[in-house]
Amino acid sequence: MRPSNALITPEGYPFIAYSAGLFLFLAGGAVLLKSVALAVPAAVTLLLVLFVISFFRNPERMPPADTALLVAPADGTVVYVGPATQEHLGACQKISIFMSVFNVHVNRAPISGTVVDRFYKQGKFYDARHADASCENEQCGLVMEQDNGVRVAFVQIAGLIARRILCYAEVGDRLERGQRYGMIRLGSRVDVYLPEGLESLVTVGQTTVAGETALVRLG
Structure with a gap:
């Protein structure tokens, strides 16, 4: 995989997918079962999703004009x-x-x-x-x-x-x-x-x- 200009670097896509999938599983279970026991880990997993997205962010940068x-x-x-x-x-x-x-x-x-x-x-x-x-x-x-x-x-x-x-x-x-x-x-x-x-x-x-x-x- 080569470097990308994407806002989120492609190396992070699998980690984002895994953490987001886990969140949806726990959140869905918490809603369907009305379970507080599942709601707490779902909330923690949501924080994990946000952390992973933040970790793999890939902002544009502008080097200084002075090439020296x-x-x-x-x-x-x-x-x-x-x-x-x-x-x-x-x-x-x-x-x-x-x-x-x-x-x-x-x-x-x-x-x-x-x-x-x-x-x-x-x-x-x-x-x-x-x-x-x-x-x-x-x-x-x-x-x-x-x-x-x-x-x-x-x-x-x-x-x-x-x-x-x-x-x-x-x-x-x-x-x-x-x-x-x-x-x-x-x-x-x-x-x-x-x-x-x-x-x-x-x-x-x-x-x-x-x-x-x-x-x-x-x-």
Whole structure:
């Protein structure tokens, strides 16, 4: 399944159908049997339906006009800004964004360029805010190269609840800044690895909007 522009991302359709079907079953039983015992779980299931719909929402985003700005690949909260070492880039700087279950979970390309590498690692499922999540958790990453040769890596990382990383981009694909390229189901995080010496435009604790919030200026 490829990324979609639909208001609700297609990955969520089965979950919405299952939860809605359960709600209709319980609500129908509560009405037919006049049962309070069924009405309570029906109400809880309705909340579940609304949560699932909210989780798989897929809003449109508009990247900033300044093409030198690298944008956030995920909605969430910045949990780390600082130095790092990445196997494909070497010494670099990193910005980590934690996505709670209430955030939009569709991920977007932070820059325009070509995918030059893709890597996957099986791993553990620490809380995505944990310091060891970047190196220990299950993850899928891409390395992209701009037309000027600058390379950036960004990694989808599974969290404590997340059990499914979806990445549709392959080596050789051309992605545009802000373009949808995948998602992670339930709480998780995305790490962005950047060349050294860039001034971060975000701070720890700041909220980001995928495809819109500027993280650094690449110049």
